Amino acid sequence: MRSLLIVCACAWASSLHAQVEAPPTGPLALLLPASTRAMALGNAGVTGRDDDVIFYNPAQLVNVRGGFNASLARYGPASSLGAMSSSFTGGPLSLGWGVQAVSYSTRRSTYPFTPDVLTDRGSIAAFSMVAAVGAATTYKGFKIGTAAKYAEDRVSNGTVLRGPAELVSGMAAFDVGVAHNLWTGVAGLAVQNIGRNAPGNKPTSESPLQASLGWSVIKQVGELDVGFAAQLTSRRGWISPGAGLEAGYNWIEGYSLALRAGARRPETSAERPFSVGAAFNADRLALEYATQFFDGGRTANRMTLRWR
Amino acid sequence: MTTTRSLAIGLVVVLPGACSQSLKLAKDDSPTVLSHQTITAPNPGEPGPFRVKRMYYGSGTDKQRREYRDSVTIRTRTVDVSPYATVGPQQVADRKKWWGFDMKKVPLNGRVWYPEGDGPFPLVLVVHGNHNPEDFSDPGYGYLGELLASRGFILVSVDENFINGLSGENDGRAWLMLKHLEQWKHFNDSAGSPFHHRVDMNNIAVMGHSRGGEAAPLTAAFNRLKYYPDDAKEKFNFGYSIKAVVAIAPVDGQYKAASQYTPLENVNYLVIHGSHDGDVTNFNGLRQYERLRFTDGKPWFKSAMFMYRANHGQWNTVWGNKDNGPRSGRFLDLRALIEPEAQRQFAKVVISAFLEATLHGKREYLPLFRDHRTAGAWLPKTMYTTRFGESGYHPLAEYDEDIDLTTGTTHGVVLAGDSLATWKENVLPFRGRGGEDQKHNAVWLGWNNHIAGTDTTKLGKPASYSITLPDSVLSAWRVSEQGAVYLSVAATNDKPAPRAVARDTTKKDSTKADSAKKKAAPPKPPPKKKEVPDSTPLELSVELIDAAGNTAKLPLSRYGVLRRPLDTRVYRRAGRDTQRFATIFELIPQTFVLPLADFARSAPPFAPERLRTIRLVFDRSVAGTVVVTDIGVSTPADPAFLAAPVP
Numbered sequence: 038m039r040s041l042l043i044v045c046a047c048a049w050a051s052s053l054h055a056q057v058e059a060p061p062t063g064p065l066a067l068l069l070p071a072s073t074r075a076m077a078l079g080n081a082g083v084t085g086r087d088d089d090v091i092f093y094n095p096a097q098l099v100n101v102r103g104g105f106n107a108s109l110a111r112y113g114p115a116s117s118l119g120a121m122s123s124s125f126t127g128g129p130l131s132l133g134w135g136v137q138a139v140s141y142s143t144r145r146s147t148y149p150f151t152p153d154v155l156t157d158r159g160s161i162a163a164f165s166m167v168a169a170v171g172a173a174t175t176y177k178g179f180k181i182g183t184a185a186k187y188a189e190d191r192v193s194n195g196t197v198l199r200g201p202a203e204l205v206s207g208m209a210a211f212d213v214g215v216a217h218n219l220w221t222g223v224a225g226l227a228v229q230n231i232g233r234n235a236p237g238n239k240p241t242s243e244s245p246l247q248a249s250l251g252w253s254v255i256k257q258v259g260e261l262d263v264g265f266a267a268q269l270t271s272r273r274g275w276i277s278p279g280a281g282l283e284a285g286y287n288w289i290e291g292y293s294l295a296l297r298a299g300a301r302r303p304e305t306s307a308e309r310p311f312s313v314g315a316a317f318n319a320d321r322l323a324l325e326y327a328t329q330f331f332d333g334g335r336t337a338n339r340m341t342l343r344w345r
Numbered sequence: 346m347t348t349t350r351s352l353a354i355g356l357v358v359v360l361p362g363a364c365s366q367s368l369k370l371a372k373d374d375s376p377t378v379l380s381h382q383t384i385t386a387p388n389p390g391e392p393g394p395f396r397v398k399r400m401y402y403g404s405g406t407d408k409q410r411r412e413y414r415d416s417v418t419i420r421t422r423t424v425d426v427s428p429y430a431t432v433g434p435q436q437v438a439d440r441k442k443w444w445g446f447d448m449k450k451v452p453l454n455g456r457v458w459y460p461e462g463d464g465p466f467p468l469v470l471v472v473h474g475n476h477n478p479e480d481f482s483d484p485g486y487g488y489l490g491e492l493l494a495s496r497g498f499i500l501v502s503v504d505e506n507f508i509n510g511l512s513g514e515n516d517g518r519a520w521l522m523l524k525h526l527e528q529w530k531h532f533n534d535s536a537g538s539p540f541h542h543r544v545d546m547n548n549i550a551v552m553g554h555s556r557g558g559e560a561a562p563l564t565a566a567f568n569r570l571k572y573y574p575d576d577a578k579e580k581f582n583f584g585y586s587i588k589a590v591v592a593i594a595p596v597d598g599q600y601k602a603a604s605q606y607t608p609l610e611n612v613n614y615l616v617i618h619g620s621h622d623g624d625v626t627n628f629n630g631l632r633q634y635e636r637l638r639f640t641d642g643k644p645w646f647k648s649a650m651f652m653y654r655a656n657h658g659q660w661n662t663v664w665g666n667k668d669n670g671p672r673s674g675r676f677l678d679l680r681a682l683i684e685p686e687a688q689r690q691f692a693k694v695v696i697s698a699f700l701e702a703t704l705h706g707k708r709e710y711l712p713l714f715r716d717h718r719t720a721g722a723w724l725p726k727t728m729y730t731t732r733f734g735e736s737g738y739h740p741l742a743e744y745d746e747d748i749d750l751t752t753g754t755t756h757g758v759v760l761a762g763d764s765l766a767t768w769k770e771n772v773l774p775f776r777g778r779g780g781e782d783q784k785h786n787a788v789w790l791g792w793n794n795h796i797a798g799t800d801t802t803k804l805g806k807p808a809s810y811s812i813t814l815p816d817s818v819l820s821a822w823r824v825s826e827q828g829a830v831y832l833s834v835a836a837t838n839d840k841p842a843p844r845a846v847a848r849d850t851t852k853k854d855s856t857k858a859d860s861a862k863k864k865a866a867p868p869k870p871p872p873k874k875k876e877v878p879d880s881t882p883l884e885l886s887v888e889l890i891d892a893a894g895n896t897a898k899l900p901l902s903r904y905g906v907l908r909r910p911l912d913t914r915v916y917r918r919a920g921r922d923t924q925r926f927a928t929i930f931e932l933i934p935q936t937f938v939l940p941l942a943d944f945a946r947s948a949p950p951f952a953p954e955r956l957r958t959i960r961l962v963f964d965r966s967v968a969g970t971v972v973v974t975d976i977g978v979s980t981p982a983d984p985a986f987l988a989a990p991v992p
Contacts, residue, residue: 287675
């Protein structure tokens with residue numbers, strides 16, 4: 038544990054010398070948190086344990102707490118995000134799928150957009166989505182997985198996205214990941230968005246090719262279940278460390294409450310590094326909530342309803 | 346906003362309460378049932394006259410425990426348990442790092458309580474079951490060690506913590522017990538040993554808890570084998586004089602030698618189990634109890650005792666009330682548990698009495714196992730259901746042999762029912778879901794002596810069920826006034842509908858004459874109220890008939906209580922018990938032993954040696970259903986079993 042903290046501290050220190058803001062990449066849907074739990078934990082989701090881990094590390098689909106997730110998020114007055122994911126295991130293979138889409142409007146005319154654009158309101162209607170299917174299995178004690186996905190950004194010169202809006206960026210890509218138990222927790226490595234961004238009618242953007250290395254653990258500490266997740270993401274020279282802490286309390290079999298907090302290096306200076314969240318579990322039903330902070334007191338709120 | 350906040354606060358306050366169930370316990374009848382003390386011997390749960398000494402033996406190199414490193418009086422060698430206990434490749438390194446050894450070099454560690462004196466003293470080995478290996482289980486039987494040593498036994502709590510956390514390793518647990526016995530033979534034979542000639546190697550008992558409770562009878566079974574049943578390359582050369590086996594809340598069938606449940610013969614056996622066991626929720630030891638056979642004509646006996654409100658862990662002071670791990674309170678209704686000291690007092694009384702009877706030959710404790718009401722002053726005040734069998738018993742009807750309702754276990758026995766609403770044979774179930782059963786059959790007998798109709802006071806002839814013996818068995822079994830009738834009975838909550846009116850065949854069938862009347866819709870019955878289960882014990886009579894037709898009839902309640910099923914809610918969460926268990930009680934027939942002399946005294950013309958028919962007459966409760974098994978007769982090998990009758 039101590040060594041891990043040292044590694045995290047070193048990673049954080051090294052990231053100070055890296056680029057302060059993330060390089061411009063797209064589509065936007067690939068840059069957004071795709072899990073309410075991960076969003077609350079500093080977007081450290083590479084060792085996640087729910088269906089939505091398909092957006093972070095397909096290897097973790099093995100032994101995932103299968104079920105169905107549906108998430109809704111509001112980033113600003115004109116943006117709505119929806120996401121769904123599910124997984125199941127058949128024989129040696131674990132399979133999963135997920136879709137995340139966001140509709141918003143903005144005043145900005147420069148593309149690619151950064152996540153803080155979602156807190157905006159403007160005359161340009163826009164839409165971004167990502168859809169992924171993945172499979173994972175265990176090989177010699179290592180969980181390995183891959184996911185194929187398609188992501189795109191569309192914009193329209195009106196306040197409402199009508200008909201076949203203009204495609205500004207679209208890409209087919211794949212992710213690969215590996216995970217293994219380490220130091221009573223789980224370590225995971227994922228390389229994501231391997232693929233080329235197809236040129237659209239607007240200025241093209243680079244794909245957000247990134248590698249994430251993370252570790253997480255859950256321990257019983259007295260009456261609490263304490264979880265810790267840390268992750269280091271490198272995207273085209275920009276390094277973002279992130280970590281989060283979770284404290285859960287289960288007072289009777291099947292019911293639990295959890296509080297979460299996380300920090301990470303954000304994509305832009307308009308985003309605050311901190312995020313918080315909470316979860317309530319009642320048997321197979323889980324309700325999760327997370328808030329991410331932006332400058333000017335703006336917040337993004339995300340909620341997930343999960344059926345396991 | 347205020348409304349939302351109030352709702353959130355309300356949810357947080359109400360939810361925890363709404364999910365847990367209220368405490369539900371069966372009405373305690375112990376003030377009545379345990380109101381007698383007919384055994385006059387000293388309480389076996391109280392310390393005896395010997396001064397108690399303590400010591401450790403073992404490797405002397407233990408990494409984790411100072412007592413087995415610095416405090417061993419006798420150093421012992423290591424043994425290779427790997428043929429009997431397999432460790433997965435991922436566990437090997439972790440275990441070796443933590444323990445400092447692997448399965449090929451496990452220590453023979455034991456903590457010993459022994460009496461001061463020359464002896465020789467009987468030897469009792471106790472082994473714990475599966476538990477967190479790092480939370481050492483072997484100190485948890487100190488309460489038994491202190492008691493038994495003071496009463497002249499050597500008690501060894503065997504360390505098998507290093508084998509915990511594995512699966513399918515109960516054969517390893519048993520083999521290690523035998524290696525400890527081998528060690529004790531060496532201690533007894535070696536001139537320089539502090540136990541030289543102080544161990545009575547002719548009187549040995551093995552005892553185990555949980556998985557150790559399966560290992561204990563397995564130890565007795567392996568003890569008589571020449572080879573390990575799963576691999577003849579492993580030769581056995583034990584043959585110790587194991588006279589008694591005690592199983593505390595045992596599992597059963599986790600290890601199956603040659604894919605068979607452990608067969609056992611010719612040994613005394615005691616099994617105890619708690620109704621509120623949150624780990625081994627079925628009374629699995631009943632299966633081993635049923636499998637035990639007495640075939641050599643020697644005076645063996647077996648007893649099964651079920652203690653209401655006892656759990657799995659409180660038999661061990663280390664385990665306590667954590668049947669479901671460190672956070673058991675979130676899963677299990679701990680409020681229902683009996684006080685730990687009371688639970689252990691029961692263990693002290695019955696285990697000590699059992700060992701006194703089997704290893705010290707103190708026959709005065711034998712009646713406790715026939716009828717626990719003989720020790721009302723010794724037993725903690727709760728409810729018990731007990732089974733009993735001994736080597737003088739001959740079965741008449743055990744219901745395992747065929748599918749014919751009219752034939753008994755012994756050739757020539759005839760079974761017959763009269764006016765019964767229910768008469769069927771089936772396997773005795775365990776309460777847990779998943780198809781596990783007691784591997785033993787019984788007959789379900791239901792009756793309702795009410796005659797259907799508007800007159801609710803009208804009763805018909807009492808229903809009955811009879812077992813008729815062929816003449817041949819009476820002389821062969823030497824049935825006499827010194828003998829007894831045995832039967833095991835459980836009451837259920839089922840109540841059949843009133844008996845149909847007998848058809849009067851002398852009258853003309855008027856229904857044919859008026860078809861319109863026949864077709865008229867019957868009046869709508871009034872809505873049924875939810876029936877509250879009747880908690881009153883059932884009553885019935887046992888009537889014996891001799892070859893000359895002389896009868897003698899006594900109430901069954903004279904020999905025990907035929908109480909309704911004991912409502913047992915193990916879990917804290919409302920609805921969890923009904924979800925996880927097929928029934929909220931364990932169906933355990935209580936053994937009743939009815940001395941034939943009592944019948945002869947009650948109706949002098951009746952001649953026990955000419956017993957022809959045993960009849961259960963359902964004349965004392967108007968309606969009900971009972972489950973009956975193990976009906977037989979016995980001339981007990983030791984008359985002491987029938988001593989100390991309860992008035």
